[in-house]
Amino acid sequence: MNDLLQIRGLCTEFRTEDGLVRAVDGVSWQVNPGRTLGIVGESGCGKSVSALSVMGLIPKPSGEIVGGQVWFKGQDLLKLTERQIREIRGNEIAMIFQEPMTSLNPVFTVGNQIVEAIKLHQKLRTRDAWDLAVESLQRVGVPSAAERVYAYPHQLSGGMRQRVMIAMALSCHPAVLIADEPTTALDVTIQAQILELLRRLQAGERMALVLITHDLAVIAQIAHTVAVMYASRIVEYTSVEALFDQPLHPYTQGLFRSLPRLGQKKRRLDAIGGTVPNPLAFPSGCKFHPRCPLGCDDKRCQSVEPNLRLIRPGHVLACFKAAGYEDSPPCDIPTQAPTEVSNG
Amino acid sequence: MAKADGHILRVQGLKTYFPIRRGVFSRIRGWVRAVDGVDLDIPRGQTVGLVGESGCGKTTLGRTLLRLIPATAGTAWFEDELIFSANRRRMRQLRRQMQIIFQDPVGSLNPRMTVQTIVGEPLKVHGLAHGRALRQRVVNLLEQVGLSPGYLNRYPHEFSGGQRQRIGIARALALEPKFIICDEPVSALDVSIQSQILNLLADLQDALGLSYLFIAHNLAVVEHFCGEVAVMYLGQIVERAGSEDLYRNPVHPYTKTLLSAVPIPDPRTKTACQAPVGDVSDTSGPFTGCPFHPRCSLAQDQCRQECPQLREIGPGHFVACWRTE
Ligand SMILES: Nc1ncnc2c1ncn2[C@@H]1O[C@H](COP(=O)(O)OP(=O)(O)O)[C@@H](O)[C@H]1O
Ligand SMILES: Nc1ncnc2c1ncn2[C@@H]1O[C@H](COP(=O)(O)OP(=O)(O)O)[C@@H](O)[C@H]1O
Ligand SMILES: [Mg+2]
Ligand SMILES: [Mg+2]
Numbered sequence: 001m002n003d004l005l006q007i008r009g010l011c012t013e014f015r016t017e018d019g020l021v022r023a024v025d026g027v028s029w030q031v032n033p034g035r036t037l038g039i040v041g042e043s044g045c046g047k048s049v050s051a052l053s054v055m056g057l058i059p060k061p062s063g064e065i066v067g068g069q070v071w072f073k074g075q076d077l078l079k080l081t082e083r084q085i086r087e088i089r090g091n092e093i094a095m096i097f098q099e100p101m102t103s104l105n106p107v108f109t110v111g112n113q114i115v116e117a118i119k120l121h122q123k124l125r126t127r128d129a130w131d132l133a134v135e136s137l138q139r140v141g142v143p144s145a146a147e148r149v150y151a152y153p154h155q156l157s158g159g160m161r162q163r164v165m166i167a168m169a170l171s172c173h174p175a176v177l178i179a180d181e182p183t184t185a186l187d188v189t190i191q192a193q194i195l196e197l198l199r200r201l202q203a204g205e206r207m208a209l210v211l212i213t214h215d216l217a218v219i220a221q222i223a224h225t226v227a228v229m230y231a232s233r234i235v236e237y238t239s240v241e242a243l244f245d246q247p248l249h250p251y252t253q254g255l256f257r258s259l260p261r262l263g264q265k266k267r268r269l270d271a272i273g274g275t276v277p278n279p280l281a282f283p284s285g286c287k288f289h290p291r292c293p294l295g296c297d298d299k300r301c302q303s304v305e306p307n308l309r310l311i312r313p314g315h316v317l318a319c320f321k322a323a324g325y326e327d328s329p330p331c332d333i334p335t336q337a338p339t340e341v342s343n344g
Numbered sequence: 345m346a347k348a349d350g351h352i353l354r355v356q357g358l359k360t361y362f363p364i365r366r367g368v369f370s371r372i373r374g375w376v377r378a379v380d381g382v383d384l385d386i387p388r389g390q391t392v393g394l395v396g397e398s399g400c401g402k403t404t405l406g407r408t409l410l411r412l413i414p415a416t417a418g419t420a421w422f423e424d425e426l427i428f429s430a431n432r433r434r435m436r437q438l439r440r441q442m443q444i445i446f447q448d449p450v451g452s453l454n455p456r457m458t459v460q461t462i463v464g465e466p467l468k469v470h471g472l473a474h475g476r477a478l479r480q481r482v483v484n485l486l487e488q489v490g491l492s493p494g495y496l497n498r499y500p501h502e503f504s505g506g507q508r509q510r511i512g513i514a515r516a517l518a519l520e521p522k523f524i525i526c527d528e529p530v531s532a533l534d535v536s537i538q539s540q541i542l543n544l545l546a547d548l549q550d551a552l553g554l555s556y557l558f559i560a561h562n563l564a565v566v567e568h569f570c571g572e573v574a575v576m577y578l579g580q581i582v583e584r585a586g587s588e589d590l591y592r593n594p595v596h597p598y599t600k601t602l603l604s605a606v607p608i609p610d611p612r613t614k615t616a617c618q619a620p621v622g623d624v625s626d627t628s629g630p631f632t633g634c635p636f637h638p639r640c641s642l643a644q645d646q647c648r649q650e651c652p653q654l655r656e657i658g659p660g661h662f663v664a665c666w667r668t669e
C-alpha cells in the first residue's frame with residue numbers, strides 16, 4: 001500500500017428517529033502528496049460524512065462506521081484507539097469546514113485558538129507557539145498578522161475567518177488537508193483568493209488535498225482527480241480532464257448541462273428532473289434511475305445497483321447504460337489496475 | 345422626469361442608512377450607508393440583475409423598495425405611484441403588486457404552518473378568498489409552481505430545499521403581483537435544482553408578464569437570466585448595462601474583478617483572478633471619493649477625493665469611474 005491516504009469500501013450509518021440512514025455506502029478513494037482529489041455531489045450525498053469518517057469524527061452512538069478501511073501511511077485508522085487517532089487528527093490529517101464561525105470559539109482570540117491547536121501536537125513554549133501562530137497567519141495572507149492574532153472571530157470577515165481556519169489546520173504541516181466546501185459561503189472574489197491560496201500551499205508543501213464541493217467549476221480549477229457522488233455512493237471517478245472532456249454517467253452529464261456558464265446564450269437551462277433522493281427511502285436498483293433519461297424505464301436499472309467498473313483506462317463508472325460497461329472489470333479506484341481490487 | 349416613464353419601477357437617488365449606536369439608548373455614532381444614491385429602472389416584463397459582494401446593500405435596496413425598511417432619501421415610482429409617500433391604504437394595494445422571494449427557503453417559511461396556510465395567507469389577509477375558493481386557489485398556485493396538490497397539509501420541514509423555494513414562489517404569486525424581487529432565490533440550492541427553479545421563474549415571467557429584480561452573487565446565473573445587469577459596490581451602482589454588453593465589455597475595475605473571479609468550468613483554463621487582496625471595505629467610516637478606490641489598482645488622487653457619477657459611455661451602458669473618462 002504505497003498510497004498516502006486511501007479509503008476502501010467505507011460504510012457509515014446513522015440511527016435516526018425515522019430509521020437507519022446509510023450515509024456512505026461502499027466508498028473508496030485515494031489521494032497522494034501534491035495531488036488534489038475533488039469530491040463533488042449534491043447536498044446529502046455523503047461528502048461530509050465520508051470526510052468525518054476519515055477524521056474519526058462521526059458522532060457516537062447515533063453514527064457508526066460499519067465497514068471498510070481507512071489506510072493512512074500503511075495503517076488502518078479504523079483499527080486505532082481514540083488516543084492514537086487524536087495523534088493523527090489535526091496533526092497529520094487536518095480538516096477545514098464550510099462555516100468557519102461554527103468551528104472557531106467566539107470567546108477566544110484567533111491567536112489563542114491557533115496556539116491551542118499547535119500545542120496539542122507540538123511541545124513548544126507558549127512564546128514560540130505565538131510566533132508560529134503569527135507566521136501561519138502570514139502564510140495564508142492575513143494582512144497585519146501580528147495584530148490580527150489578537151482579534152476575536154466576530155471581528156473578522158468571512159474570508160478572513162476562513163484564512164484563520166486554514167492557518168490553524170496548516171500550523172502542524174499536515175500531510176493531508178481535507179477541505180469541506182471551504183468557499184461555499186464566500187463571495188466569488190474571496191473564493192478565488194482562497195482557491196489560489198490552497199493551490200499555492202499545496203504545491204509548495206506537497207500536501208495532499210481532498211476538496212469537497214458541489215461546484216464543478218471549483219473542481220475544474222483545483223482538482224487532479226474527481227469522484228462524483230450520488231446518494232451515498234461514488235458513481236464516476238476519473239481524472240479532471242477526462243471528466244470534463246467526456247462525462248459518462250448520466251448524472252454527471254446532467255450536472256454539466258445544468259451548469260450556468262459565462263457566455264452561454266440560452267434562456268432555459270437543462271435541468272435534471274426530480275429531486276435528490278431521501279436516504280430513508282432510496283430507490284431500488286441504481287439510485288439515479290428515477291431521474292435518469294436512459295435508465296428510468298429499464299428493468300435492470302430499476303432493480304440492480306451497478307458496481308464501479310473500469311470502463312476506460314483511468315476512468316471508473318457505475319452505469320449499465322454505458323457502452324462497454326458489461327465487459328469492463330470491477331474496479332473502484334481508477335489509478336489502480338483492476339486486478340488489485342480486493343473483494344469486500 | 346415624471347413617474348416611471350413606462351417602466352414598472354423607477355428609482356432615483358435612493359439612500360438607506362442604518363444608525364450605528366454603541367448601546368440601545370445611546371447617541372448615534374454614525375451611519376451605515378447601505379444604499380447610497382441608487383438610480384435604477386426596471387422595464388416592464390423584463391429582468392434586471394443586481395450583483396455585488398455580500399454586504400454591498402442588495403438586500404437592503406430590495407427591502408427598501410417594498411417599504412420593509414424606511415428609505416432615508418430618494419424617490420421610487422411603481423408605475424405611476426410614488427412608493428415612499430403612499431398612504432397605508434395605497435401601500436396595501438401596492439404590496440399586492442410587489443412581492444419578494446427570499447434566499448433562505450427554510451427561514452422564510454413558518455415551520456408551524458401547513459403549505460395551505462402559508463400559500464393561502466396573503467389571500468386571506470387581503471380578503472381575496474376564503475373557504476373552498478381559497479383552497480382551490482392554493483391548489484392552482486401549487487400546480488403553477490410544479491408541486492402536487494397532495495402537499496397541502498404538509499409542513500415546510502417535510503420538503504427539500506428546492507420544493508421549499510417553490511412554496512415561497514407560490515406564496516409570492518398568490519396576490520398576482522406584477523413585480524417580484526428575487527433575493528438570491530437559488531443561492532442555497534443544489535446545482536440540479538437551481539436550474540429547475542430558474543426555469544420556473546422564466547416560465548412564470550413569460551406566462552404572467554412579470555418583471556423581476558434579480559439579486560444574486562453568482563454572475564454566471566445572472567448573465568443567463570437577466571436582460572440588464574447593475575453592479576453594486578458599497579451601496580452604489582458602479583456599472584449598469586445590457587447583460588451581453590456588460591459581460592463582453594466590462595468597464596469598471598470592480599466589474600472586471602468580479603468577472604475575473606468566476607471560476608471557469610474548464611480544467612485547462614485556470615481562472616486568472618484579478619481580485620485585489622482584501623474584502624469589501626467598511627461602510628461605516630466617513631470616506632470620500634470613489635467607494636472602490638481603496639481596492640482599485642488604477643486609483644489616483646481624483647478617485648480619492650471625488651465620487652464619480654454614472655455616465656453613459658455607450659448605448660445603455662453606464663459607468664461611474666474617473667479612469668474611464
Ligand atoms: N449526525 C447525523 N445524524 C443523522 N444523519 C446524518 C448525520 N450527519 C449526516 N447525516 C445524513 O447523512 C447523509 C449524508 O450527509 P452529508 O455527508 O452531510 O452530505 P453532504 O454530501 O451534503 O456533505 C444525509 O442524508 C444526512 O442527513
Ligand atoms: N437592520 C440593519 N441594521 C444595521 N445595519 C444593517 C442592517 N441591515 C443591513 N445592514 C448593513 O447594511 C449593509 C448592506 O447589507 P445587505 O443589504 O444585507 O447586503 P447584501 O444583501 O448585498 O449582502 C451591510 O453592511 C449590513 O451590515
Ligand atoms: Mg456537507
Ligand atoms: Mg443579501
